[in-house]
Each structure stands twice: as structure tokens, then as C-alpha cells.
Amino acid sequence: xxxxxxxxxxxxxxxxxxxxxxxxxxIAFSDFYMSWIRQAPGKGLEWVSYISSSGSTTFYADxxxxxxxxxxxxxxxxxxxxxxxxxxxxxxxxxCARESVWTFDYWGQGTLVTVSS
Amino acid sequence: QSALTQPRSVSGSPGQSVTISCTGTSSDVGxxxxxxxxxxxxxxxxxxxxxxxxxxxSGVPDRFSGSKSGNTASLxxxxxxxxxxxxxxxxSYAGSSLRxxxxxxxxxxx
Numbered sequence: 001x002x003x004x005x006x007x008x009x010x011x012x013x014x015x016x017x018x019x020x021x022x023x024x025x026x027i028a029f030s031d032f033y034m035s036w037i038r039q040a041p042g043k044g045l046e047w048v049s050y051i052s053s054s055g056s057t058t059f060y061a062d063x064x065x066x067x068x069x070x071x072x073x074x075x076x077x078x079x080x081x082x083x084x085x086x087x088x089x090x091x092x093x094x095x096c097a098r099e100s101v102w103t104f105d106y107w108g109q110g111t112l113v114t115v116s117s
Numbered sequence: 118q119s120a121l122t123q124p125r126s127v128s129g130s131p132g133q134s135v136t137i138s139c140t141g142t143s144s145d146v147g148x149x150x151x152x153x154x155x156x157x158x159x160x161x162x163x164x165x166x167x168x169x170x171x172x173x174x175s176g177v178p179d180r181f182s183g184s185k186s187g188n189t190a191s192l193x194x195x196x197x198x199x200x201x202x203x204x205x206x207x208x209s210y211a212g213s214s215l216r217x218x219x220x221x222x223x224x225x226x227x
Contacts, residue, residue, distance in 0.1 A: 044119060044221040045163065045206050059214040095162060102151035102210040103168040110162055
């Protein structure tokens with residue numbers, strides 16, 4: 001049974017930092033690309049970042065480039081998103097998702113990040 | 118503003134068919150056969166319904182089908198059921214490691 005469980009969300013002030021985690025089970029985690037996707041309250045989905053199976057390649061949406069860092073620990077079946085210089089517009093539910101050939105086939109339940117003073 | 122354009126809402130009665138469009142450009146939808154569709158019920162995570170334009174994951178009813186013509190992809194739901202009421206999002210590979218989502222379509226089952 002595939003499970004992706006995000007954690008680490010919460011309330012943070014503008015300019016602050018937060019680190020999200022995604023724990024994977026029931027999947028061959030180290031064989032797959034992984035992505036973070038976010039959804040602002042009442043809005044649509046926005047792809048944020050991906051990381052290759054080995055972790056050697058990463059890519060970011062322009063909206064977060066230079067502020068967010070994606071990483072993974074295959075030994076721990078875990079995915080991370082370090083978010084720095086947070087802005088109000090980063091407020092969203094953040095989902096981790098497994099990628100298979102440009103398709104997000106498994107999703108976590110999401111973790112809410114709120115950026116507010 | 119989303120890169121891919123979807124209608125904000127569609128509706129249909131139980132048993133009817135509805136089609137949701139997803140319009141992009143030759144750089145995304147028209148350039149690759151990597152269009153996927155996701156269903157999202159309120160407060161829930163998205164669920165994959167269609168991938169590679171027209172393929173269905175196991176467990177997804179065959180009432181759901183996908184297609185593409187030029188720069189526009191479509192999701193058709195036939196034999197509408199009450200539980201199909203949800204938001205639907207298209208997604209396309211856009212080259213250079215980019216992935217793009219549509220703005221989402223709210224499906225109402227009347």
C-alpha cells in the first residue's frame with residue numbers, strides 16, 4: 001500500500017523559513033522522481049519542484065527559484081523541501097507526489113503552510 | 118494565470134456525458150503526449166485519472182477517457198454519477214523539465 005505523508009507545515013512570518021518532509025512507504029522510492037506541488041487556498045494546483053531518483057538533478061518553478069531547495073534521502077525514503085525567504089503568496093497546501101514519466105501517480109494528503117505576520 | 122486553459126465550470130445530469138477541455142500551445146499540450154488529468158474532491162488530495170493523454174490507471178472506471186487534438190486535450194466523463202462531482206485539473210509536460218497545470222474545472226452533477 002502506497003503512502004506519502006507530509007509534515008512540517010505551520011505558521012511562519014514573512015521572510016522566515018520552514019522545512020517540509022514527505023515520508024514514503026509501499027513504493028520503490030529510490031527508483032522514482034519526486035515532486036512538490038502546492039495549492040493556494042481556493043486556487044488551482046501549481047507545480048513547485050522536482051528531484052531525480054538519485055537526487056543529482058533538481059528543477060524549480062520560477063516562482064520559488066533561489067528560495068526553495070528540494071532534496072531527498074533514499075536511505076530514509078524521505079523527500080524534503082527547504083523553504084526560505086517565505087512570502088505571503090507561498091501560503092498553500094503543499095503536496096508531495098511520485099512522478100512516473102511526467103505523471104504524478106501518487107500524492108500525499110498535503111501539509112498547510114501559512115505565511116503571515 | 119495558469120499556463121493551460123480550462124473552463125471554470127461544466128455541468129451535466131446523471132447519466133449524461135461531459136467534456137472538459139485543456140488548451141495549451143505547441144510547446145506543451147501540442148508538443149508532447151504527456152497530458153494527465155486529476156480529480157480532486159473538496160479537502161482531499163488530487164487523484165490521477167488519465168495519463169499519457171488517454172491511458173487509464175487501474176481502478177479508474179472506463180467512463181473516464183482522454184484525447185488530444187492539436188494543442189487541446191480533453192477529458193470526457195460518460196454516464197455521469199453523483200460522485201464524479203469534483204474539480205478536475207489537466208497537466209502537461211512543457212519541455213525543459215517544466216510541468217504545467219491548468220486552472221481547474223469544477224464539475225457539477227445536476
